[in-house]
Amino acid sequence: MSRAEASEVSGVSGISEVSEITDVAAGSGTAEVVGVRKPSVLWTLGLLRNELVTTLRRWRTIALLGVLAAVPVLVGIAVKIETSDGGGGGGGGPAFVSQITNNGLFLVFTALAATLPFFLPMAIGVIAGDAIAGEANAGTLRYLLVAPAGRTRLLLTKYATTLAFCVVATLVVAVSALIVGALLFPLGELTTISGTRISFGEGLGRAFLIALIVAASLIGIAALGLFISTLTGSGIAAMATTVGLLITIQILDQIPQLHAIQPYFFSHYWLSFADLMRDPVYWDDLLRNLGLQGLYAAVFGTAAWARFTTKDITA
């Protein structure tokens, strides 16, 4: 049996397998102690675990999450001050903002609507842009690769971690908003955009669903950021490019003359998450958004893979 076959056959490692391989190595003369160790499916996930813990414990990540957590606090306090001055201060502001005083749960929707255009994707852009380029910059990439992390596995690990960060970041906004909303405003039944009333429990469920949709809306920029990250050896450059691209796309999405290509901008359907607050839910744009994010993930994920697996690592 060749080594390649052996490594495919082995599932979870077993002591017996290891000792058998050691015998083979001993037969070849040198290094009795060094057997050909085999990778294990379970052990393969060790890098992902380490990456998640390392990323989330990093001071920079905590700072990003802190900024995101602060947004609902600021919005909540602003609304509180505004309304205590007397009288609901007319329209304007992000979606749902006028309803917050009646129901603190709306702060969750408002906070997500306020952070989705910029704060959330910027945070994702930082994490995704730094994913490979940051390691290249520090030189740690070469040591991960000779460990050997495997280029495909490393890329998948980085993308999975970025997506996990999307979920964590969105949940941080949502939970912070829920806490602030509960502290500053009454909670209770709420009125959907369609005018029907739903219970607080169902409202909470929809808020959670919205948070997940918002997190999923970031899949596209995460893939884009990762691709950019494979192009350069500078973490800062990759982060700046990703965030710059985000701003450019947001601006282009506002120019009416470009309406023919706007449906392909990753941010075009972002605010469709509000459709989850309709009764019945209006799914068309939500599904279009998810499809578009999937397309971005496929295209830029493949591009990142093609680039990274053939790249010379000279850093």
Next chain:
Amino acid sequence: MAERATVEPDTGSDSGPDSRPETGPDTVIATRALTKRYRGGQLAVDGLDLAVPAGSVFGFLGPNGSGKTTTIRMLMGLIEPTSGTARVLGQPMPRATRTVLPQVGALIEGPALYGFLSGRDNLLRYDSADPTADPRTRRTRVAAALDRVGLTAAGSKKAKAYSLGMKQRLGLAAALLQPRRLLVLDEPTNGLDPQGMREIRSLVRELASDGTTVFLSSHLLDEIEQVCSHAAVMAQGRLITQGPVAELAAGARGRLVVTTPDAGDAARVLKEQGVADVVVEEDRVTGEPPDDRDRDLAEVNAALVSAGVRVRGFGLERASLEDAFVALTGEGFDVAG
């Protein structure tokens, strides 16, 4: 692999299926016409044929910019050769990185660490990147590696607070997380204090006596001379020579040195006796001894004495590896462009 088992003689009696490398079990690194031209057009490695015998401590020498690190990067599968092939542990690189690299520890162009992690967490991370590393033994192995490089006390310190030598030690520890068949060390003693250098030397000897092949590049030639059994010399991307260190140093022949107050007479006699390149420096006369030196040197001395030259000292100054190196790569200090 099955068909090759029938071709090659079965040396290991109870070894079962043959797992020996295709280039024979004795060559741990074998390259054929290995060439790398960087994207800028720089020809960094040019037609390299390297053969590193198993169990050797192999010194990889060359002036700055001669292509050592580039070669190591190709061997580790980090960059693709422009042409030619490289085999490590008998497997083609970079194709077989998954099976080869878990058996290889490497220090490439200095250590690289996560400054925001402690030394210990750095090692835990590198170890978890290896899918063949058992997570159940990870902490013990990391502790053992830290201990081996003398960093146990500093293991909890953030790596950004490490000194250059401490970083170098931590990089070495990462290469020693597992028992390895091959260690590739690019300037391992860079930045180390004398104790650290001695420690590395004895570590290398210890590993070599365990059967690990050590491939190390260094500019410290006396160091190479002390620990290496074999060496290769690169210059401007080309391999100039390779072989056992003793032969390399012997290749650059020693010089005959005569100390005498009668330098002029001595020089004349020496020339008559077939000594080439005679140089007179005050009371020292040196030259290249004639070819059959073992037989002739006594006669040369006798000739000097019978010509009335007062000989105070007479002997061969053994060529050091440094002399050999300079003879091979030239005196010039400027880095080739």
